[in-house]
Amino acid sequence: MNNQAIVAKVLFDALNEHLTYEQIENLLEKPKHADHGDVAFPVFSLAKVFRKAPQQIAPEVLAQIDTTAFEKVEVVGAYLNFFMDKAKVSSQVLAQVAKxxxxxxxxxxxxxxxxxxxxxxPNIAKPMSMGHLRSTVIGNSIGFLLEKVGYKPVRINHLGDWGTQFGKLIVAYKLWGTKEAVEQDPIAELLRLYVDFHEKAEEQPELEDQARAWFKKLEDGDEEALDLWRWFREESLKEFTDIYDLLEVKFDSYNGEAFYNDKMAEIVTMLEEKHLLKEDKGAEIVDLSAYDLNPALIRKSDGATLYITRDLAAALYRKRTYDFAQSIYVVGNEQSNHFKQLKAVLKELGFDWSEDMHHVPFGLITQGGKKLSTRKGKIILLADVLNEAIGLAAAQIAEKNPTLPNQEEVARQVGVGAVVFHDLKNDRLNNFDFTLEEVVRFEGETGPYVQYTHARCMSLLNKADFSIEQVTNFDLNDEASWEVIKFIQSYPEVVMQAAKLYEPSVIAKHAIKLAQAFNKYYANSKVLQEDDQRDARLALVYAVAVLLKEDLRLLGLHAPDQM
Ligand code: ARG
Known part of the structure; x- marks a missing residue:
């Protein structure tokens, strides 16, 4: 039971004639200062029933409650301040982590x-953007969080592998490309061809007609077109995979947009049968004015389907395949209208489960306050960022711990971890400015700082030749350890909150605060001193190590034992 619940219970036992348990829970506050205790109860709301000034009520309430569970309960003005029994809480919490x-x-x-x-x-034949990196690491972490609270995550990479741009790419490749150039540097070369196409098409509009014709061939299953498309997809995916390997992100499915080519007809038929399709200048739309949304464009006048048509088919496919409890889309904030439309159309189709679909948006990474774009010159290449971070980590390790055996591996874990943690530590909706120096800073509120604190705990436990199985007494009652215990005690709630809000930053913040509290504790206590609380102190160190490692795991980071 958490502290609020313990306090709420004793108050409810005394006040159940006047207040419900929920009312009491809602009134409880967490004092800002430790000298006001761990939980505070303001009595103002009792003034009416008691017909007295709040200052007089507080002592009366105190006289009625069972205070045995607390170190002390104090009256300050109109407040009752509850101080938890530190030894009791620490022994319960630490024993639980030990188990x-x-x-x-x-x-x-x-x-x-x-x-x-x-x-x-990401989209085939285009560089993976910072937005895709954000989606990757946020989605990956949400997967771990959901797993922690008992769901089975299914990580799906909905590749942007279909659309009219592939017609353009085929034309450009046939005119100006070579196999060798694509194989050597696939995405850069495909991007170059794509950009060339647009430049040349301004003077030669017939190129656009050719592109349309090639896309039509592709949609009709023409072998040459399909072979080229498959090859572009494979070559691009190889490059994406390099990044996923560095991040150690694994997908359960790479069913991208193209996968739904043969699954859209069913959706279109359903829309027709429900008379939801309307004609609009030759195109077919679903009117969503009842939802205060723009109409959803389902089919263009030339019969071509769209992004949302494929997403409709994908949503239905996922419901049937996974019978999902929830279906989550980790996609930038700028697509929020798309997902509103998607849900609205499904709702019109009578699919109640559309309520279980959640767009989990996130903010932009900017540079110098400006939006990053994939246009030439402004691309930050992810692989470069990760590799640079690894290099910086390697240099630090070589300097600080030159005898570390697996330096290369640890440098990768720390360097990549720095980039990932930097992305996850702020509320996901916040925009943030990207500077490499900031990302790979190893002090302050960073991934390496948390990793380092974990390694410090491990070395301490090692030095003490500690085994948690032998500890019988977990009582700690000093102020310094209490600050740490509270972050351990609240962990189940922190996990729950992070999972409910789809917010990895809740975990990142917990990790930072726990690491800071521990480092403060460590600086002020003689952990290894031989006395009767030594085991309990080491059990605290053990619990901190376990939780920091778990926090890092939930964020997709490693926790090396040494660094
Ligand atoms: N490929 C899209 C883009 O880069 C993101 C796809 C998101 N997922 C989806 N089911 N619509 O913008």
Whole structure:
């Protein structure tokens, strides 16, 4: 039970004639200062029933409650301040971590049901953008979070592998491309061809007609067109995979947009049968004015389907395939209208499960305050950023810990971790400016700082030759350890909140605060001193190590034992 619940219970036992348990819970506050205790109860709302000034009520309430569970309960003005019994809480919390280890904080609300997470989803033949990196790492972390609370995540890379641009690419490749150039540097070369196409098409509009014709061939299953398309897709995917390997992100499915080519007809038929399709200048749309949304364009006048048509088919496919409890789309904020339309059309079709679909948006990464674009010159290449971070980490390790055996591996874990943590530590909707120096800063509120604190705990435990199995007494009652205990105690709630809000930053912040509290504790306590609390102190160090490692895992980072 958490502290609020313990306090709410004793108050409810005394005040149940006047207040409900929920009312009491809602009134409880968390004091800003430690000298006001751990939980505070303001009595103002009792003034009416008691017909007295709040200052007089507080002592009366105090006289009625069972205070045995607390170190003390103090009246300050109109407040009752509850001080938890530190030894009791620490022994309960530390014993629980000792027993459950990295499963501490696990929950079962997911009931093993599946949750598809649409994440990363870059576009073939284009560089993976910073936005796709954000989607990848946020989605990956949400996967771990959902798993922690009992769901089964299904990570889906909904590749942008279909659309009229492939007609253009085929034309450009046949006119100006070579196999060798594409194989050597696939995405850069395909991007160059694409950009060339647009430049040349301004003077030679007939290129556009050719592109349309090639896309039509592709849609009709022409072998030459399909072979080229497949090859572009494979070559691009190889490059994306390099980045996924660095990040150690794994997908359960690479079913991209093209996968739904043969699954859209069913959706279009359903829309027709429900009389939801309207003609608009030859195109077919679903009117969404009832939802205050622009109409959804389902089919163009030339019969071509669109992004949303494929997403409709994908949503239905996922419901049938995974019988999902929720279906999540980790996609930039700028697509929020698209997802509103998507849900609205499904709702019009009578699919109640559309309520379980959630767009999980995130903010932009900017540079010098400006939006990054994939246009030439402004691309930050992800692989470069990651490799640079690894290089910086390697240099730091070589300097600080030259005898470390697996330096290369640790440098990768720290360098990549720095980039990932930097992305996840702020509320996902915040925009943030990207500077490499900032990302690979190893002090302050960073991934390496958390990793370093974990390694410090491990070395301490190692030095003490500590085994958690032998600890019998987990009582700690000093102020310094209490600040750490509270972050351990609140962990199950922190996990729950992060999973419910789809917000990895809740975990990142917990990791930072726990690491800071621990480092402060460590600086002020003689952990290894031989006395009767030594085991309990080491159990605290152990619990911190377990939780920091688990926090990092939930964010998609490693926690090396040494660094
Ligand atoms: N490929 C798209 C883009 O880069 C993102 C796809 C997101 N997922 C989806 N099911 N629409 O903008």
């Amino acid at each position: 459950e280890k990295n499963h501490y904080g696990d929950q079962t609300i997911g009931e093993n049901r599946q949750v598809p997470i649409d994440m990363s989803s």
